[in-house]
Amino acid sequence: MGCNILLYGATGFSGRLIAAEGKVMNMSGAQGGEEFRMILAARDLKNLRELAKKHSMPFRCFGLGNHAQLKQHLEDIHVVINAAGPFAFTAERLARAALEVGCHYVDINGELDVYRKLDDLARAAAQRKIAMVSGAGHVAASSDSLLDVALQELKANERVKDGEVLGAVRVAMSSLGNFSRGSAQTIARTLREEVIVIRRGPVEGRSGEKMMIWHEPFGKLERTFDFGQFSSAGGEPRATRHGIGSAVNLIDTLTSRLTVSRHGLSSQTIESYARTGVAKRLAFQLGSTFASLSSLPLVQAMTKMSLASMPEGPSTEALDQERNAVVLEVEDAYCKRLIDWRWEIPNVYQHTAQLVVGVSRNIANGDKIGWVTPSDALSLNLMDLEEPQGALRDTKLEKRVG
Amino acid sequence: MAKFWLVTLASQAAQDPAPISSQVAAPDQSGGWAIEIIQEEEQGEIAVLLSKVDNIEAPKKLQCAVGFANGAKASSIWRDRGFPLVDAIIDNPPNAALRVRSACFLGSDPQIDYDVELISISGITQLAPSGQRVESLDASYEQSQEAADYAFPATWIRRRQVGWSPKRSDTIAVTPQTLTLDVKSPRFPELAPLRSGNVTPHAIWYGTMDLPIWPPDFPDDPLQLVSRAQEFGIPPFQFDDVEVLGFRLNLEELGVRGEDRGRFLNEMIERLNFHFEPLESMRGPGSPLIRNPIPDFRYQPASSTIMVELLRYGKMKLREAIPPLRAEDYQSQHELVVRILVGRVDEDAAQAHSPALFVPAIFVDNPWSKIVGRSVQGFDKWMAHFCVLVDGEPEPLRPDGRLSVTSDKPEDLASITEIRLVDTTGKGLGERTILKLDCPFDQNENWDSFQRIDLRLASKSSSRVPLRWSQDDIRDPAFRRSFARSVIPKSIRTLSSIQVSPIGEKELLKKWKAETTLIEGTFIADDLPQVVIPDDIATLTLRNEKTAPKAWKSMCSLFGIPEGKEESISLVPGNWFRMRCSLELKIRDGFH
Numbered sequence: 001m002g003c004n005i006l007l008y009g010a011t012g013f014s015g016r017l018i019a020a021e022g023k024v025m026n027m028s029g030a031q032g033g034e035e036f037r038m039i040l041a042a043r044d045l046k047n048l049r050e051l052a053k054k055h056s057m058p059f060r061c062f063g064l065g066n067h068a069q070l071k072q073h074l075e076d077i078h079v080v081i082n083a084a085g086p087f088a089f090t091a092e093r094l095a096r097a098a099l100e101v102g103c104h105y106v107d108i109n110g111e112l113d114v115y116r117k118l119d120d121l122a123r124a125a126a127q128r129k130i131a132m133v134s135g136a137g138h139v140a141a142s143s144d145s146l147l148d149v150a151l152q153e154l155k156a157n158e159r160v161k162d163g164e165v166l167g168a169v170r171v172a173m174s175s176l177g178n179f180s181r182g183s184a185q186t187i188a189r190t191l192r193e194e195v196i197v198i199r200r201g202p203v204e205g206r207s208g209e210k211m212m213i214w215h216e217p218f219g220k221l222e223r224t225f226d227f228g229q230f231s232s233a234g235g236e237p238r239a240t241r242h243g244i245g246s247a248v249n250l251i252d253t254l255t256s257r258l259t260v261s262r263h264g265l266s267s268q269t270i271e272s273y274a275r276t277g278v279a280k281r282l283a284f285q286l287g288s289t290f291a292s293l294s295s296l297p298l299v300q301a302m303t304k305m306s307l308a309s310m311p312e313g314p315s316t317e318a319l320d321q322e323r324n325a326v327v328l329e330v331e332d333a334y335c336k337r338l339i340d341w342r343w344e345i346p347n348v349y350q351h352t353a354q355l356v357v358g359v360s361r362n363i364a365n366g367d368k369i370g371w372v373t374p375s376d377a378l379s380l381n382l383m384d385l386e387e388p389q390g391a392l393r394d395t396k397l398e399k400r401v402g
Numbered sequence: 403m404a405k406f407w408l409v410t411l412a413s414q415a416a417q418d419p420a421p422i423s424s425q426v427a428a429p430d431q432s433g434g435w436a437i438e439i440i441q442e443e444e445q446g447e448i449a450v451l452l453s454k455v456d457n458i459e460a461p462k463k464l465q466c467a468v469g470f471a472n473g474a475k476a477s478s479i480w481r482d483r484g485f486p487l488v489d490a491i492i493d494n495p496p497n498a499a500l501r502v503r504s505a506c507f508l509g510s511d512p513q514i515d516y517d518v519e520l521i522s523i524s525g526i527t528q529l530a531p532s533g534q535r536v537e538s539l540d541a542s543y544e545q546s547q548e549a550a551d552y553a554f555p556a557t558w559i560r561r562r563q564v565g566w567s568p569k570r571s572d573t574i575a576v577t578p579q580t581l582t583l584d585v586k587s588p589r590f591p592e593l594a595p596l597r598s599g600n601v602t603p604h605a606i607w608y609g610t611m612d613l614p615i616w617p618p619d620f621p622d623d624p625l626q627l628v629s630r631a632q633e634f635g636i637p638p639f640q641f642d643d644v645e646v647l648g649f650r651l652n653l654e655e656l657g658v659r660g661e662d663r664g665r666f667l668n669e670m671i672e673r674l675n676f677h678f679e680p681l682e683s684m685r686g687p688g689s690p691l692i693r694n695p696i697p698d699f700r701y702q703p704a705s706s707t708i709m710v711e712l713l714r715y716g717k718m719k720l721r722e723a724i725p726p727l728r729a730e731d732y733q734s735q736h737e738l739v740v741r742i743l744v745g746r747v748d749e750d751a752a753q754a755h756s757p758a759l760f761v762p763a764i765f766v767d768n769p770w771s772k773i774v775g776r777s778v779q780g781f782d783k784w785m786a787h788f789c790v791l792v793d794g795e796p797e798p799l800r801p802d803g804r805l806s807v808t809s810d811k812p813e814d815l816a817s818i819t820e821i822r823l824v825d826t827t828g829k830g831l832g833e834r835t836i837l838k839l840d841c842p843f844d845q846n847e848n849w850d851s852f853q854r855i856d857l858r859l860a861s862k863s864s865s866r867v868p869l870r871w872s873q874d875d876i877r878d879p880a881f882r883r884s885f886a887r888s889v890i891p892k893s894i895r896t897l898s899s900i901q902v903s904p905i906g907e908k909e910l911l912k913k914w915k916a917e918t919t920l921i922e923g924t925f926i927a928d929d930l931p932q933v934v935i936p937d938d939i940a941t942l943t944l945r946n947e948k949t950a951p952k953a954w955k956s957m958c959s960l961f962g963i964p965e966g967k968e969e970s971i972s973l974v975p976g977n978w979f980r981m982r983c984s985l986e987l988k989i990r991d992g993f994h
Binding site (some may be wrong): 096099100116119120122123124126127128129131196210211212213214215257258261262367368369370371372373376 | 552553677681688689690691692693694695696698699748749750916917919992
């Protein structure tokens with residue numbers, strides 16, 4: 001019998017794309033007898049029924065309020081994918097229920113606080129022999145996979161050795177995409193005065209140093225990245241080569257720390273950036289300056305209202321035209337550039353769908369338990385990036401240094 | 403080197419083929435039951451093990467279903483190692499019957515009986531010296547070590563199979579002679595297969611034995627998940643008629659150096675930070691690869707005020723009947739407990755959160771409380787005598803506070819003057835004093851003037867209401883503000899408790915590393931507790947007893963008390979209190 005993969009939040013913008021990807025990857029019931037069977041789940045019965053019919057997938061309609069009922073729905077599930085944002089309201093409930101029934105948990109969360117709450121459950125996950133993967137969408141699977149492969153190459157070519165302390169690891173996104181309503185809500189929730197970065201520092205009460213979470217003021221860290229040129233629909237390259245990236249709160253920073261550590265390395269700094277134009281930089285600055293006001297009920301209500309008026313997501317045309325890039329820079333302790341890779345990917349929502357389905361399939365069949373990073377779940381190598389297919393289709397790796 | 407006597411009985415000789423406890427199934431046709439007496443004469447310690455045996459003629463495998471031991475430390479150690487031992491008074495005088503007295507629930511009486519003569523066996527250790535020498539008797543024990551389940555500690559227990567093979571020598575097989583058994587039939591613990599009367603064993607051996615040493619045999623069997631109903635006591639628990647004498651040891655006021663405070667307090671709570679030790683894969687064929695997150699938080703002491711509390715639980719009950727125990731069944735105990743207020747500090751945050759009380763050292767005088775605490779609740783409980791002075795000499799109280807079963811009423815809790823670790827149950831007071839108390843209750847006019855606490859007033863910094871912790875006790879900036887605000891008034895009415903399970907020796911804990919878990923509980927007072935602030939000065943004399951638990955020794959070291967020495971601490975009014983309340987203890991179960 002195949003593995004049951006339950007997609008919760010199937011009727012949301014990302015959920016629909018993941019369901020469609022599930023069909024592409026032969027997880028639809030209509031295709032029958034396959035290794036994986038995707039089951040759609042959400043609270044909205046009408047849309048759920050329509051979507052299930054469209055993809056010939058079974059469905060289950062339930063909310064997360066009733067814990068006993070939630071567990072019942074997970075009883076026969078091997079992997080639950082959580083695509084229902086804001087994840088602050090859904091992730092912990094779903095993850096805890098998954099822990100109780102013993103099914104693997106995968107989400108496309110991009111919220112740092114949620115990520116850090118979920119990793120508290122990791123030991124229990126290992127004890128119950130299940131895997132938890134948070135950030136299995138574009139955030140943070142893209143940068144994490146790129147870093148994983150880059151570190152594999154550096155070690156294979158003996159350019160870094162076990163235990164070596166790298167100078168810096170930086171990931172930069174050419175864009176966080178045309179925001180869907182859910183993504184905008186996530187960004188609104190994660191606005192704060194400071195940016196989380198990783199710095200190597202002494203451990204209190206112990207000898208030695210380790211990579212620790214650190215905070216820098218918003219706007220302090222800005223760098224220029226070469227995001228490369230994208231092919232436009234008409235074949236003409238767009239002139240978008242260099243751009244300014246501002247350090248932002250992405251969980252990529254935390255997954256990168258785990259991946260660096262898993263390779264037996266350390267780094268003086270790990271930072272995540274997103275390309276920001278003048279308007280966005282200004283918006284980020286203002287947002288972070290007034291982040292403390294966002295906890296006021298009035299401000300919250302106004303934000304909620306304005307977010308609710310947004311379209312559910314970008315149009316199909318906008319998505320089809322959108323191309324993005326992830327840039328990875330790795331430096332040694334002497335600031336020498338070891339890696340400068342650019343990974344061109346489709347729009348972030350489509351890429352998220354591809355990655356999370358790939359992660360879920362691997363987790364269901366894999367032998368990794370506990371707190372698994374997306375790259376660890378995907379287990380990619382250089383050839384996978386250079387000759388992309390399956391979950392990586394429509395991507396292109398450009399190795400500029402290293 | 404210990405002496406042993408091993409007796410096998412055909413299962414038909416037993417009154418009832420039902421198992422003694424649900425941990426051990428009834429024997430099959432070739433098997434039966436065995437009684438083994440193990441005696442270490444030097445220490446005066448003796449154990450009586452009642453086991454299922456695979457073969458009554460040539461026993462190879464024994465499975466102890468219930469056992470009694472009078473060595474307090476040995477009983478705990480061997481229970482942690484998988485033998486379901488209960489502390490008992492065991493008399494084995496020459497030329498007389500071996501008698502086992504222990505706490506049990508008898509008949510319909512809801513109150514536990516603390517020293518019932520449960521088993522008496524005449525002649526079992528007075529065997530004829532002649533017999534036939536046996537080359538080898540390889541009877542080993544197959545037991546189950548237990549720990550709370552990491553996900554559902556209130557519902558499930560994890561069991562790991564373990565094999566202990568004692569080395570037997572000078573073994574003599576003697577012709578079985580009739581033994582006279584006198585056995586009570588308590589509701590709990592069940593001793594079903596044994597019956598009173600004359601019984602002729604199938605075989606009897608005696609000889610000497612080397613107790614097995616670590617490590618035992620660990621079969622490859624996966625851990626079993628069994629209902630906690632198979633262990634005594636399922637939460638929630640109800641504690642009625644609780645009296646507390648609380649002593650606030652403010653380390654700063656008592657002149658403890660800041661450096662020592664940090665070092666020893668962190669040492670006392672170090673088990674809470676077990677998550678810094680990553681789980682490792684066994685990497686056997688098919689074993690999964692374990693991925694650990696990078697720990698980004700640690701538990702830290704929130705205050706340099708330690709609470710030392712002496713408690714008497716009048717009635718400890720289950721909230722719901724779990725047969726054979728009923729909801730009205732109750733037992734009592736005294737408890738000496740050290741509480742440290744801890745909080746969780748994230749590596750990148752300036753504010754601690756998740757306040758809870760951690761108990762690094764705890765002493766009780768009720769064997770069943772010790773068993774539940776150690777086995778499934780993460781409390782490293784040790785047996786102790788709680789003594790009052792009678793004609794100038796210390797006399798231990800019974801767990802219900804009486805001097806003897808015929809005493810009219812319990813002694814005052816404050817009349818307890820000394821707490822000593824138990825060496826051998828029933829063999830009188832040992833010498834291992836850990837604490838002496840002087841609470842001048844009988845000259846204190848307001849001793850019984852209980853008042854309900856006004857929590858709003860109590861949480862003011864100038865309050866003299868004896869909260870466990872006040873604003874002034876919390877100095878570290880990480881623990882002030884919201885942490886302190888949430889914990890101070892709560893500490894009287896609600897105590898969040900955090901412990902680490904399992905409990906046991908270092909090697910045993912290593913073996914259970916993957917199953918190590920936090921046990922989070924909440925003590926909730928039924929009503930606002932009633933308190934008295936005594937006007938007098940109380941004096942505690944702490945003794946750094948060499949064989950005391952590590953955390954107790956660390957606490958003594960905080961006050962600069964060298965090993966084997968003692969030192970007195972005087973507590974002015976306001977730094978100690980008397981409280982009465984009823985409590986419920988809930989254990990967090992599951993992840994929701």
